[in-house]
């Protein structure tokens with residue numbers, strides 16, 4: 425990254441902090457989003473002269489994305505890199521030539537100079553590395569989803585309760601300005617009672633990475649195999665389910681769904697098409713869908729209220745009382761009555777069905793903001809990942825835990841894993857008692 429780019433990222437981070445100050449409006453925001461407590465300008469000033477020393481474990485695409493973001497975090501430096509796959513380790517070493525290099529993460533955990541580790545390995549490695557890191561006294565920033573199985577998630581959650589170490593999971597929407605402000609608007613009543621949620625993620629891509637030799641297929645394309653991945657649920661849905669719970673301040677009590685391999689019949693084991701319904705105890709439902717062989721609909725996180733709709737992914741909201749007019753059917757009947765049409769113009773351009781009423785879009789943020797097209801498998805610009813990583817690096821210096829971050833990641837990961845179970849077993853699954861935690865309100 426050039427010095428010029430570095431400065432630009434740094435400026436956007438400062439801008440974010442400034443904006444955050446502007447939208448807090450006192451204790452209300454921090455009350456519902458307490459993980460932002462540690463991310464105030466005063467705290468940043470406190471750590472300005474120190475540097476946390478970070479090791480990156482897993483230097484594939486996401487690990488290298490974090491390395492790039494790390495360049496603009498002044499209170500951090502990368503001191504070690506670790507990957508089991510030499511080409512990815514070397515690619516990262518080319519970015520940070522001063523860092524020590526390892527292929528065994530346990531060696532990294534022995535380094536006294538490492539304060540915290542970033543774990544960006546495949547899902548099945550999250551829990552073993554994270555738990556070993558906590559035992560070794562390291563702070564941890566781990567990629568989502570939390571872990572491969574419900575048992576591992578519970579083990580991480582329980583260990584964290586008795587640990588004095590900081591643990592972050594990269595649920596970056598929690599640090600994305602448009603999500604923060606949009607959820608604040610929902611919770612302050614702008615869209616009225618939340619009556620539903622509709623989230624989807626559509627792509628048209630095989631989700632494959634090139635493999636230089638066949639024996640590397642399962643390690644490079646780990647996302648496609650059940651031994652290492654929870655498929656679309658743990659890779660994509662986890663972010664979106666977290667947002668729904670954040671908006672509703674509840675956890676769904678049950679889930680049902682259907683999953684299939686519809687198009688990419690190339691030996692993969694995870695579904696390429698999933699449709700699920702998550703059911704909250706008050707009757708509100710999340711309709712979730714992900715398909716990776718058609719991208720017409722893109723990626724959206726819609727929270728539906730009686731008075732409006734918050735589309736957090738696009739940064740827009742819509743009010744129900746805008747454009748109040750006749751419904752499609754009423755328009756059609758009056759047009760026929762007025763003899764505008766002699767016959768019913770089915771599919772005609774001048775008759776819009778009720779479902780296609782146009783709403784005026786209002787932006788959540790007044791200033792420019794970035795919108796992810798949902799296509800990148802690595803990460804989007806200014807999607808909150810950089811801010812969250814910065815907050816973690818700061819916490820490695822102050823020792824201040826990120827409130828609710830582990831709980832949010834635990835809840836959404838459990839919902840993803842339960843969704844997979846519901847699809848595999850083709851039945852409705854209730855949230856199991858043994859995995860409930862005090863944080864959860866059903």
Ligand SMILES: NC(=O)c1ccc[n+]([C@@H]2O[C@H](COP(=O)([O-])OP(=O)(O)OC[C@H]3O[C@@H](n4cnc5c(N)ncnc54)[C@H](O)[C@@H]3O)[C@@H](O)[C@H]2O)c1
Nearest residue numbers: 482483484485486487507508509512544545567568801802
């Ligand atoms: N938060 C987000 O938006 C986001 C976006 C993309 C990926 N991710 C997550 O990041 C993680 C990595 O994804 P990716 O796309 O970078 O995968 P990747 O395959 O590109 O990189 C993973 C790296 O981990 C290495 N690795 C595997 N086992 C290891 C071990 N035991 N010790 C050290 N290194 C090991 C692999 O060799 C590889 O280089 C996943 O958990 C994924 O879900 C998150």
